Amino acid sequence: MNTLGIDHVGVAVDNLEEAIKLYTEKVGMKLVHKEDLPDRGIRVAFLVGDDGVAAVELMEPMNHDDPNNTVAKFIKSKGQGMHHLAVKVRDISESLKEMEAMGMNLIDKGPRRGARGHLVAFVHPKSVMGVLLELVQEAHH
Amino acid sequence: MNTLGIDHVGVAVDNLEEAIKLYTEKVGMKLVHKEDLPDRGIRVAFLVGDDGVAAVELMEPMNHDDPNNTVAKFIKSKGQGMHHLAVKVRDISESLKEMEAMGMNLIDKGPRRGARGHLVAFVHPKSVMGVLLELVQEAHH
Structure with a gap:
């Protein structure tokens, strides 16, 4: 398999509006x-720099x-911070399929609908060194 | 200020060669x-997807x-995983200067030479919600 690039970095935050303010103003x-x-019990916001390519996904x-x-549990145990890499x-x-064949531990065996209508699936940190x-497949593909 | 985009995501790993193998093969x-x-007591590797834009920086x-x-301490206390956002x-x-004026807690008051010859400086997680x-300024700018 090959990766097209980094889609976003997921960041768990206590308060989405304050986090949007921080990331836009500061x-x-x-x-x-x-x-x-x-479905996931979260509110999310996507922010990008001038290049508009890889985003920060803030999640409350x-x-x-x-x-x-899972995001509430993450914040309770580890505090706010980086949560996932997409x-x-x-x-x-x-x-x-390729990842499963390579013995990777998949949280989602098949794709499901995620933010922005994209197809997404999570792979367990045990298989990706923490x-x-x-994985994100853009909706228009 | 404005951000040109995500430069990379820093990931702390136990073994750089094994991590490179994981990120390239899987x-x-x-x-x-x-x-x-x-200077920082680490070995690093940068990996990108097809778009060649935002990278993963593996750090051992x-x-x-x-x-x-700091990377050894990070791994000892939290385990391998995402370490910083650049x-x-x-x-x-x-x-x-702008960040200091906005009251952000700067780890580096001025830029220093980082990986790939770029100028870099770190901002404390207390000021960025964990x-x-x-910050990275490309060497050729």
Whole structure:
């Protein structure tokens, strides 16, 4: 398989609006998308620099005390910070098959609909030296 | 200030060669640069996807038991994983001045020479909601 590039870096935050303010006013990025993902219990925002290529995805849990909310659990145990690394692939189903054949531990055996309508799937950090890896196939492919 | 885009994501690893193998063979990225940074006590490798834009920087401490090696300490306390987020800026000295004026906690008050000959400076995670932020000004600017 080959990776088209980095799609985004997921960052877990306590408060999405304050985080958007920080990243736009102090880090100098531009807000390009905001979305609620009720399936995952999070609100997200995507920000990019001038090149518009790789994004920062800010993620706030809808319920900070929900023990089943993975982002809320992440913040409770580790604090705010970088949560996952997402790479773009051309054919996510094919990539998942190849990764499974290589013995990687897949959290999602098949693609599901993620933010921005894209197809996404997560690979367990145990298989990626501590990095929670997300595969993203753009919706228009 | 404004950010040109994401330059790279720094990932702390136990073994650089094994990590390069993982990222090339299983994640599908290409190795574009390898360098020893004796000042920081680390060996690094940069990998990109087809777009060649944002990179993954794999970092292995030269001495895993050195209490002054920040990457070794990071791995000992948190395990392998994402360590910092680096954004490209046009004029790093100007960006640092603006950030200081906005009350951000700068680890490096001025730019220093980092990997690939670029000018770099780190901003404390306390000022970036838990994210260790690196500013990068490309050497040829």
